[in-house]
Structures are given as structure tokens and as C-alpha cells.
Amino acid sequence: MKKEADAIVNILKEKKLRVTPQRFAVYANLLHRNDHPTAEQILSDINQDVPTSSQATVYTALQALRQVGLVREVVLEPGVCRYDANVEPHHHFRCRCCCVIEDIPWETFQSLDLGGLRPGITPERYEVTVEGICDRCQ
Structure with missing residues (x-):
């Protein structure tokens, strides 16, 4: 656990981010999940351990992490922004019934031919x- 915490601190420092308890908690939380949580879900989780976080603090931490490339925003449904610490190229599956979101490996799809886009793009x-x-909802 200490090694993992030290690794997170080092990653944040390498990206020139100030290591605050809330920023650490947000990033650590995202690293341990693959369900693409919303900011509200992250806030709920980290307030169980660090009850000093606010929604504004979580959004600020997420924005800083996103700006340095440690986190990406995932928008798969209107009006809902989710976050993912897996910043490697990959695709997503979203269940229409239970709304679960799963990563799909990048290699699953052959390269797309984008040559058909209009000129100028x-x-x-x-x-x-x-x-x-x-499969759980079928």
C-alpha cells in the first residue's frame, strides 16, 4: 500500500502537479476502478475516507489530472461526463439496460478508413x- 501511494505521489510530481490529499484521493480512486464513474460517484467514494472534499474540489482535481493526461473524460450519454484513468487508446461498450460501461481493447476493431471525410477535415x-x-441483462 505504501509503495502504491508513493508511486501515485511520484506520478503527480512528474506531471508537475501539487500533491494535495484530495487530488491524491481522486486519482487513487480512479486508478482502482474500471466503471467510468461520474464526479459525484468519485466524491461519494473519497468522502468515505477523506470527508473534507467538496464537489468543486473533485472537479478541480479532475480538470488538473485531465490537463496533464492522467485522466480522460468519457461522454457516452447526453449530459453525463464520466472519468477514466485508462488513458491508453481503447473503445467502449455501454449497456442500454443497466448503463454499465466496459472497455473494449483498441485492437478489437480494424483500423477505420477515415479517407471518406470531407476535404478540410x-x-x-x-x-x-x-x-x-x-450478458447480465439478457
């Missing part, structure tokens, strides 16, 4: 979202 990245029914 320069694609920089893409992500595929697959929607359907998960």
Missing part, C-alpha cells in the same frame, strides 16, 4: 462506442 483521433445489451 483532419482527423486526429477516434473512438468507437458500441451500445447494446450486456
